[in-house]
Amino acid sequence: MEANVPTDFFHWIAALASIALLLFLLVGLRWKSTEAGPVGLFAAVIISLLLFRTPLETITVAVGKGIWDSIFILYVIWPALLLYVVADRAGAFDSLRIGITRFSKNDLFLVLAFGWVFASFLQGIAGFGVPIAVVAPLLLAIGVKPIFAVAIPLMGHAWANMFGTIAVSWLATNQVIDIAEPVATAWQTAVLLWIINITGGLAIAWMYGRGRAIRHAMPMILIISLIHGGGQLALVFWNPVVSNFIAGTIALLMLYPLSTWKRYDQPHEEMAVQAMTEASVRSSAEREQRSHEPVMGLGMATFPYIVLTFVTLSVLLIPAIESALGAFEAAFPFAEVTTGYDVFREATEAYSPFAVFTHPGTFLLAASVISWAVYRSKGYFKAWTRIKAPDSIWKGVTDGAFPASVAVLSFLTMATVFDHSGQTQTLALGISAATPPMGYAFAANFVGLLGAFMTSSNTASNVLFSGLQQNVALLQNLPEPSIIAGQSAGGALGNAIAPANVVLGTGTTGISGKEGAVLRKTLPLSLAIAVMIGLVTIILIIL
């Protein structure tokens, strides 16, 4: 049965209303995401019931599926917070802050190294919000202001979404549509992702210290982006599945020679730094070193992240381990539902099953438990308690996880209500009906952006919209590879502004409720990058 959703202007505006309300509450009125999210959800439900002929049964199933989708993300948030709190309560971040100053004396280099290069590497191996949840507290530890500590990895990791996590989004797109020209689609996607990569690096430098920071960081940005974006572009011709992982790993290794270059080994020239706390990381670290010795060395301070990388790579790169651990899947069944506009969702025995033991949350949990055991055996918790009296690990985790969890649950249930009521299709079809072919080529990435904004997932955005994009490309006689590439790039970029991703960072940096302030940093930058992607999509078509 073909869905027959209304695409008139009134319904299009109605479908846009709950997203606009959510953004207005978050960004305009600066409401906390725990308050704005449920209001957005209620608005989406009311609009579905009144204007999209959605029965209460359909809404209920959509809400149930949204909660299940959220559990997938919550299983990253809770263990990521646990990892952070375990490290923090053992004094690892204090030691990291002091120790890192011996590695490089250049704050801008460190911010780019953590916020761009390490975040991209983590997206390549783990994904699902791990880069934000892990890197934001690391940036906080080296003296980055909390709002920037969240905004920086959001901008830094976005490009790695499509081919990251062993190309899960690319594989999912191949499952939902029959891609006629896979090589052309892959390389055009890689070209557009390169734009997100290099502008991501530039955006981070801009946030750090405007034009002077960009000038200082330019050689590093060009070298890393050539490896990230250029490497990925070259590798997709050979194997898209490992293209991002290899590029991300080489870039991570490249940090060592860069850190020995005098330009990035020594403090940068005087500039108005926006992103760091007033007492610079260096002076604060030196002060702290005078007041007390760090409880551990730099190696032990980074131990949780080394364990995380080791555990993740062991599972990903050894097929026997992956297949054994991947055998256990969890899922819930749901009944079939439909709407008055024939939006039909089949009954399912196992909705969106996920393999618990190969989920990144399990890697984070394993890293947390191992780190806790090692830190405890070495007496770091007691040593740090003598210097500072921190809260319990449970309090530290729940203070961040409760607000983040309620926000994610609200956003994702809103997204599934949107999908099951046909509002998502109304929005996308409305854009395609109202725009001429080249206009649509420009707008294709905005559709992907919208999908990722709603679901905080490049994969979900492509699953939702790739079929539609393919159909419109056919109807408007546009080349399919360029349109799917636009969709995929938009889906990747949308992760920089997805509220559920923002919450991952605010939750792990102790600034829950400041999501609007983070979005005010990433939203204008992301929209500007989306405009660039739209223009390059047109160029790809003309060429």
Added chain:
Amino acid sequence: MKSKTALGLAFILFLLGLPLISWGSVQEIDILYYLGLLVVVIGAALPPAIRLSCWAAGTWPSEQNASWRRACNQ
């Protein structure tokens, strides 16, 4: 009610709704199904309701809502 308590309660209510909705929908047991939705709606309504009550306590200060104002600041 403290904000953290409300968020913890909202989180538990959301999670409680999932098995009720899933089993209710598959087994076609309407009471489970709608109970699940009700539980989620209550959970989702808690944080905005706290904000509304804090706003009201700040707008119309009185002896009675003094305890609310204290809770809002926690």
